[in-house]
Amino acid sequence: MASPSPDVRSWRTSFLTLRDETLNPPPPSSLLTLLQNVILSHPSASLIAAAAQLPSHEITSDLVLLAGLASATLECPDAAAASLQICHLIHDVTCSIRLEINSSSWTIILNFFEKLTKQLLCEADAVNFAKVRTARVDVISEILEIIRHIYRGYGPKSSLSDNTELVGIVLCLISCLHTELLTIHQSNFSLSPATDIRVVYSTSKSLWEMQTIAYVLTGEALSKLGSSISANLWHCVLEGLRKAMDFLASKNLIIEDYVMSRFYATLLHCLHMILLDPKGSLSGHVAGFVSTLQMFFTYGLSSRSFLVPTTIGSVNKENGTSNHKSRFVESSKNEHGRYKPPHLRKKETLMQVPKSLSSSDSELSKNGFTSSDSDQSDGDGFAKFEDPFRSSKARIAAINCVQAICHADPKSLTSLWTILLPETDVLQPRRYPATLMTCLLFDPISKIRIAAASTLAAMLDRHALFFLQVAEYKGSIKCGSFTTLSSSLGHILMQLHRGILYLIQHQPHSGLSTPLFKVLSFLISATPYARMPEELLPSVIVSLRAWMMEDLANKHIGLLGIALSCLEAALSRSPSSVNVLKVLEEDISKDCAHRQQGSSLPHILLQLTERGRHSSVKLEALQVLKALIHNYPSLVTRVWECISSVVYSLLQTRSTDEFSPEICSASWRGESGKSPGSNIEKCTMAGVKVLDECLRAASGFKGTELTDGLEECGSLDIQILSDFRRRIRVSSAPSYDLNGLEAFKCSMEGHLSGSNLWSEVIMKHLPLALSHSSSMVRAASLTCFAGLTLPVFSSFTKENQEFVISLSISAARNDQVSLVRSAACRAIGVIAFFPQVVSCSSVLNEFIRAAEFNSHDPTTSVRITASWALANICDSLRQKATTSHSECSSTLKLDPESISVLVESALRLTKDGDKIKSNAVRALGNLSRFIQFSDHSSPKNLTSNCINLCDSDSDWLERMVQAFVSCVTTGNVKVQWNVCHALGNLFMNDTMKLKNMSWTSAVYSILLLLLRDSTNFKIRIHAAVALSVPGSRLDYGNSFADVVQSLVHVLETLNSDQTSTPSGFKYKGSLEKQVTLTSLHVLGFASSEDDQALKDFLIKKASFLEDWFKLLSASLMEVANQPSSSKETSSVDQEDIYIPHALKKTKLLAAAKSLSNIYTSSKRQGLAQRFVKYVDNLAEDS
Incomplete structure (x- = not known):
C-alpha cells in the first residue's frame, strides 16, 4: 500500500490536532488563533491537493468541523479574514469533490454561512471590515456555489427542515444582493440622472446572475416543501419577492437579454409557487404584483413585426367582424413548418446567438442551469419565431402568476380588471399597455396563448358571475372622460366577446380551440346581456353556428361537443332575447324559402343527431335543442316535424345499431370506458326530454296551472297582501318573456296545437318510450305527463285520458326502478289537480294508494315525489271540499279508507327528512282544512257544500297539532313556513271551536315566536297570515293579549329588522303589509x-x-x-x-x-x- 503524500499527512495531522485542542471548547479568540496556526497557516494549494486524495467521508467530516468552529469565532473583531479563508477553502473543495452530507452536517454548514452573511456582509461597520466590503460580492458568489454543489447531491435526500433552512439562508443572500444592486443604481443615477439603464446593467450583470442561482435554489426548495411550508417562512418569501418585483417596476428594469430573461423566469417561477398555496392574505400585494406582471406580457417581443401597431384588416367596430385576416392569423397559419426535434431547434438557435450571449449562456450552463425548449410546443415553428433569450419562459410565468392570484384571491383581482383586460380595440396589436388578450391574440408561442386563455377562464369563473352583473354598455368611451366601473366592465366584456369570437373563427391551432371555447362558456354565463348591446348575444350564436357549418363533417368530436355546450349556454340565457329569436326565425325562413335544410341552427343541430354521429355529439345537440325550445317556444311548430322524426328514430334504435367499431373507438370527455348501450340510452332520454319541452311549449305550460284561479274566496281577504300571490317562475316551464301579449295569446290559443302534438306523441312515441328497456327513457317519458295543462288534458279523448292515468298508476305501482316510480309519482301529483280526476273516486283512490305505496320506498328521491303527490292530492281535495260551486262537490264519493290513508301517511312522513317533511306538513294542512271535527275531536255531520267523508279517528286533530309543533322545532325554513300555512288552514276549519281547544295557547306562542324572531321573511309572512285567520275575539282565547302586544312590538321594529340573506329583502315589503293587515284585524277585536x-x-x-x-x-x-x-x-x-x-x-x-x-x-x-x-x-x- 502506497504511503500518503506529504500534503495528505499534513492535512490529517492538522485536523487531528484541531480535534484534540477543541475537545474542551476554548474561548472564541483562542479558537481563532488555533484555526489560524493549525489550518490556515498551510498554503491553500496544498490543502486543495490533499483534499483530492482523501476519502469523501473524511473530507466531509473535516470541513463540517471547520465550519462549526469558524461559526464560533465570528463574534471576534478580527475574524473576517480567517472566515473568508475558510469559506474560500470550502468552496474550492466542494467544486472538485462531492461531499457526503447528512442532516446535521447540512445544518452546521448553513449555520456558518448564515452567520457569515449577516455579520460580515450586512451588519459590519466600515472601520473593522473596510477591506472585507470590497469582496462581499465574491463571498456571496462562493456561498451560493457551495450551497448549489452540496444541494445537487444532498437535495433529493433532504428533509423539510433542511429545505426550510436553505430557503432562510438564500433569502438572506438575496437581500444582500438586492442591497448591492440598490447601491449601484443610486450611485450611478446620483451622478447622472440621464444614465442609460443598460450602462448600469452592464456593471451589475454578475449580480443578476447570482440572483438567478439564488432563486433557482429557492424554487427547488419550495417545490420540496410544497404545502408543508410554514406561514412565517411563506410570508418571508412573499415579502422578499414583493421587494424584488417592486424594484424592477420602480427602475423599469425590463431588459431583453439572456441573463435577465433567466432571472425573470426564475423569479416569477418562485412567485408562482408561493401564490399556488397561500398561507396568508394576499390583498395587500395583489395590486403591486399585477402591475409588475403586466410588464412581462410582451417581454421579448418588442422587435417583432406582429406587435407593430397596425390595423388588422378592416374591422367593423360595432360587431367585431373583419373583412381580411390579420397579419397574426396569416403568420400563425404558416408557422407549422417541418417538424424539428427540440435538440435540433436548440442547436440551430444557439448558432444565431451573439458571442456575448453565448458566453453568458455557457457560464450558466457550467453552473448547472440549462434550458429546454419545452415552453415551445412542437407546432409553434420555433425555427421561424426565434427566441434566443428564452423570453417566452418569463411571459408564461407571468401569466401563470396572474392565474394563481385569481385562484387565491379573486376578489382583490377584480378591481384590477381594467389593467389586465382591454376596454377598446382588442384586435389592434399593441405592446403597451399589454393585456391578457394581447397575449392570447398575438403571442407567437401557442403554449403562452393557451396559458392566457386558461387565465381568462379562471378570471371569468365563480366570483365574476356576481361581480359582472353590474356591467353595462353605454356606447364608446370618450377620451379623457370619467368612466364608471360598470361602464368599464361593459366595455371589457364587449372586447372579450370580440376577441374570443374572432379567434374561434380564425384560429388554426387545434390545441388552443378547447381553452377558447372554455373561456367563451364562462363569458356567456357571466355576461349580463340585458345590459349589453342587443346584438351581442345574437353575434355569439351566429359565430358558433358559422364555426360549426364550416366543414361540419370533419369537425373534431371533442371540439364540437364543447362548442355545443357554449351554444346551449347562449340559448339558455334568461331573459330570452328578441334579437336571437329574429335570427333563428330568419334562418328557418331562409331554409324554407330555398327548400333546403342545413343552414339554420335548428337544422344543423338536427343533422348532428343523425345516424352515424358520435353519441356524445348527439347528446349535446339534443340538449341544445331542448334549451332552444325552452327559451324560444314559438319555434316549436316550425321544427316539430323534424324533432318528432328524430326522436321516433332514436326510440326505434337498438343499443348496438348505432355503433360501428370506428365510432366506438372515438372517445370524448373520458367516455372510452362506457358501453355503447349506455350512450345511446342517454341520447334517447335526451330526445324524449326535447319532446317534453316541445309539448310544454305547444300546450302553453307555465307551471302555475295547479293553483291559478283556485284561491279560496274565504281566505282571499287574508292572503291578498301576503307572499302567496307572488308570481313564481317555474324552471321547467318554457319562457314567454319576449312579448307578454304574444305569450298570452300563445297560452290561450295554443291548446289546439298542443292537443294535436300530444295526440301524435301518445299514438307514436309514448308506446315505444314507456316500454323501453332503459329506465332513464321510461322516466323521461312519464315526466312528460307532468307538463300537461288542464285545457290540453280536457281536450283529450276519453281513451287518451285513460291512457295517461293508467300508465302513471301502473308505473308507480309496478316498475322495478325507483327512478321510474319517482317520475310516475310526479305525474300523479300534477294530474290529481284536474277535475276529471278529482270527480272520479276510483281514479283518486288509485292515485292515493300508488303515492302511499311509494312513500315507503327506501330511496329518498322516490319518497320526496311520493310525498309531493300526496300533498297535491290533499290540496285538490281541499279545493273540492271548500269551493262554493255545487258542481264541484256533488259527484265525488271518496273511499272512506282513502282519507285515513292520507292522514296516516302524512303523519308518518313528518318524521322523515326535511324535503319529505315539508310535503307532509302541506298535506296535513290541506286535510285539516276540510276534515270535520266536533268540539271533542270526533266527526260531525258535514255541511251541504262539502264532500261526504268518512268518520275521522278521534285523535287525528291532536296528532296533527303535535306534528306541526314538532316540525317547527326540527324542520328547516321551508318546513317552518309550511307549518304556518298549515295552521292557517287548520284555523279555517269552521267545525272546530278554537276557544275549546287546549293546544291553542301553544300554537299561538309558536306563531308569535316565528313572527318575532325568525330571520326569514317568508316564515314571518306566513305566521302573520295564520294569526289573522281567527274570526272572533274568543278564538284567540287567553292568548289574545300576547298576540296584540307581539304584533305591536313587531310593527315598531319592522324598519330595523335585517334578513339573513340578500334574496329575502324582496319580501320585506310584503311582510310589512301583512303585519299591518293582521294587526288591524286583531286590534278590531x-x-x-x-x-x-x-x-x-x-x-x-x-x-x-x-x-x-x-x-x-x-x-x-x-x-x-x-x-x-x-x-x-x-x-x-x-x-x-x-x-x-x-x-x-x-x-x-x-x-x-x-x-x-x-x-x-x-x-x-x-x-x-x-x-x-x-x-x-x-x-x-x-
Whole structure:
C-alpha cells in the first residue's frame, strides 16, 4: 500500500490536532488563533491537493468541523479574514469533490454561512471590515456555489427542515444582493440622472446572475416543501419577492437579454409557487404584483413585426367582424413548418446567438442551469419565431402568476380588471399597455396563448358571475372622460366577446380551440346581456353556428361537443332575447324559402343527431335543442316535424345499431370506458326530454296551472297582501318573456296545437318510450305527463285520458326502478289537480294508494315525489271540499279508507327528512282544512257544500297539532313556513271551536315566536297570515293579549329588522303589509272588557299607534285621490290595488273604533277624541 503524500499527512495531522485542542471548547479568540496556526497557516494549494486524495467521508467530516468552529469565532473583531479563508477553502473543495452530507452536517454548514452573511456582509461597520466590503460580492458568489454543489447531491435526500433552512439562508443572500444592486443604481443615477439603464446593467450583470442561482435554489426548495411550508417562512418569501418585483417596476428594469430573461423566469417561477398555496392574505400585494406582471406580457417581443401597431384588416367596430385576416392569423397559419426535434431547434438557435450571449449562456450552463425548449410546443415553428433569450419562459410565468392570484384571491383581482383586460380595440396589436388578450391574440408561442386563455377562464369563473352583473354598455368611451366601473366592465366584456369570437373563427391551432371555447362558456354565463348591446348575444350564436357549418363533417368530436355546450349556454340565457329569436326565425325562413335544410341552427343541430354521429355529439345537440325550445317556444311548430322524426328514430334504435367499431373507438370527455348501450340510452332520454319541452311549449305550460284561479274566496281577504300571490317562475316551464301579449295569446290559443302534438306523441312515441328497456327513457317519458295543462288534458279523448292515468298508476305501482316510480309519482301529483280526476273516486283512490305505496320506498328521491303527490292530492281535495260551486262537490264519493290513508301517511312522513317533511306538513294542512271535527275531536255531520267523508279517528286533530309543533322545532325554513300555512288552514276549519281547544295557547306562542324572531321573511309572512285567520275575539282565547302586544312590538321594529340573506329583502315589503293587515284585524277585536294589563299596554303605546294610524290614513287618502287608471291597468293590477285598499279601510275603521272605546273607558279623553276623529274621517270617505 502506497504511503500518503506529504500534503495528505499534513492535512490529517492538522485536523487531528484541531480535534484534540477543541475537545474542551476554548474561548472564541483562542479558537481563532488555533484555526489560524493549525489550518490556515498551510498554503491553500496544498490543502486543495490533499483534499483530492482523501476519502469523501473524511473530507466531509473535516470541513463540517471547520465550519462549526469558524461559526464560533465570528463574534471576534478580527475574524473576517480567517472566515473568508475558510469559506474560500470550502468552496474550492466542494467544486472538485462531492461531499457526503447528512442532516446535521447540512445544518452546521448553513449555520456558518448564515452567520457569515449577516455579520460580515450586512451588519459590519466600515472601520473593522473596510477591506472585507470590497469582496462581499465574491463571498456571496462562493456561498451560493457551495450551497448549489452540496444541494445537487444532498437535495433529493433532504428533509423539510433542511429545505426550510436553505430557503432562510438564500433569502438572506438575496437581500444582500438586492442591497448591492440598490447601491449601484443610486450611485450611478446620483451622478447622472440621464444614465442609460443598460450602462448600469452592464456593471451589475454578475449580480443578476447570482440572483438567478439564488432563486433557482429557492424554487427547488419550495417545490420540496410544497404545502408543508410554514406561514412565517411563506410570508418571508412573499415579502422578499414583493421587494424584488417592486424594484424592477420602480427602475423599469425590463431588459431583453439572456441573463435577465433567466432571472425573470426564475423569479416569477418562485412567485408562482408561493401564490399556488397561500398561507396568508394576499390583498395587500395583489395590486403591486399585477402591475409588475403586466410588464412581462410582451417581454421579448418588442422587435417583432406582429406587435407593430397596425390595423388588422378592416374591422367593423360595432360587431367585431373583419373583412381580411390579420397579419397574426396569416403568420400563425404558416408557422407549422417541418417538424424539428427540440435538440435540433436548440442547436440551430444557439448558432444565431451573439458571442456575448453565448458566453453568458455557457457560464450558466457550467453552473448547472440549462434550458429546454419545452415552453415551445412542437407546432409553434420555433425555427421561424426565434427566441434566443428564452423570453417566452418569463411571459408564461407571468401569466401563470396572474392565474394563481385569481385562484387565491379573486376578489382583490377584480378591481384590477381594467389593467389586465382591454376596454377598446382588442384586435389592434399593441405592446403597451399589454393585456391578457394581447397575449392570447398575438403571442407567437401557442403554449403562452393557451396559458392566457386558461387565465381568462379562471378570471371569468365563480366570483365574476356576481361581480359582472353590474356591467353595462353605454356606447364608446370618450377620451379623457370619467368612466364608471360598470361602464368599464361593459366595455371589457364587449372586447372579450370580440376577441374570443374572432379567434374561434380564425384560429388554426387545434390545441388552443378547447381553452377558447372554455373561456367563451364562462363569458356567456357571466355576461349580463340585458345590459349589453342587443346584438351581442345574437353575434355569439351566429359565430358558433358559422364555426360549426364550416366543414361540419370533419369537425373534431371533442371540439364540437364543447362548442355545443357554449351554444346551449347562449340559448339558455334568461331573459330570452328578441334579437336571437329574429335570427333563428330568419334562418328557418331562409331554409324554407330555398327548400333546403342545413343552414339554420335548428337544422344543423338536427343533422348532428343523425345516424352515424358520435353519441356524445348527439347528446349535446339534443340538449341544445331542448334549451332552444325552452327559451324560444314559438319555434316549436316550425321544427316539430323534424324533432318528432328524430326522436321516433332514436326510440326505434337498438343499443348496438348505432355503433360501428370506428365510432366506438372515438372517445370524448373520458367516455372510452362506457358501453355503447349506455350512450345511446342517454341520447334517447335526451330526445324524449326535447319532446317534453316541445309539448310544454305547444300546450302553453307555465307551471302555475295547479293553483291559478283556485284561491279560496274565504281566505282571499287574508292572503291578498301576503307572499302567496307572488308570481313564481317555474324552471321547467318554457319562457314567454319576449312579448307578454304574444305569450298570452300563445297560452290561450295554443291548446289546439298542443292537443294535436300530444295526440301524435301518445299514438307514436309514448308506446315505444314507456316500454323501453332503459329506465332513464321510461322516466323521461312519464315526466312528460307532468307538463300537461288542464285545457290540453280536457281536450283529450276519453281513451287518451285513460291512457295517461293508467300508465302513471301502473308505473308507480309496478316498475322495478325507483327512478321510474319517482317520475310516475310526479305525474300523479300534477294530474290529481284536474277535475276529471278529482270527480272520479276510483281514479283518486288509485292515485292515493300508488303515492302511499311509494312513500315507503327506501330511496329518498322516490319518497320526496311520493310525498309531493300526496300533498297535491290533499290540496285538490281541499279545493273540492271548500269551493262554493255545487258542481264541484256533488259527484265525488271518496273511499272512506282513502282519507285515513292520507292522514296516516302524512303523519308518518313528518318524521322523515326535511324535503319529505315539508310535503307532509302541506298535506296535513290541506286535510285539516276540510276534515270535520266536533268540539271533542270526533266527526260531525258535514255541511251541504262539502264532500261526504268518512268518520275521522278521534285523535287525528291532536296528532296533527303535535306534528306541526314538532316540525317547527326540527324542520328547516321551508318546513317552518309550511307549518304556518298549515295552521292557517287548520284555523279555517269552521267545525272546530278554537276557544275549546287546549293546544291553542301553544300554537299561538309558536306563531308569535316565528313572527318575532325568525330571520326569514317568508316564515314571518306566513305566521302573520295564520294569526289573522281567527274570526272572533274568543278564538284567540287567553292568548289574545300576547298576540296584540307581539304584533305591536313587531310593527315598531319592522324598519330595523335585517334578513339573513340578500334574496329575502324582496319580501320585506310584503311582510310589512301583512303585519299591518293582521294587526288591524286583531286590534278590531279589542274592547273595554279586556284585561287591564292589555289596556295599560295600549295606553302606553298610544303615541306609536296614533302615528301609525295617521300614516295609514294618509296612504289610504293618497290611493283614493289617485286618478282612475282602469283603462291602462290590467284586471290583475286593479285587483292588487283596489281590493287591499277596501280591505285595509274596513280593518282600519274597526281598529280605530276599538281603540277609541278602550281609551274612552280608561278616561283618556284626548286620545279617544283623536281616534274618534279618525273613525269619522274614514266613515266620510266611505
